[in-house]
């Protein structure tokens with residue numbers, strides 16, 4: 011029972027990490043400063059470079 015509960019927590023944590031990792035990968039990098047920014051922005055919020 012305890013083993014099954016631990017396995018469930020492991021699966022949930024792994025799934026959360028994968029989701030966060032995929033979200034980070036989907037964020038485009040700024041051509042000016044290289045930081046990842048939100049997809050729907052017209053310009054980088056950090057350095058002001060226009061996003062292509």
Ligand SMILES: [Zn+2]
Pocket residue numbers: 040041042043044045054055056057058059
């Ligand atoms: Zn930038």
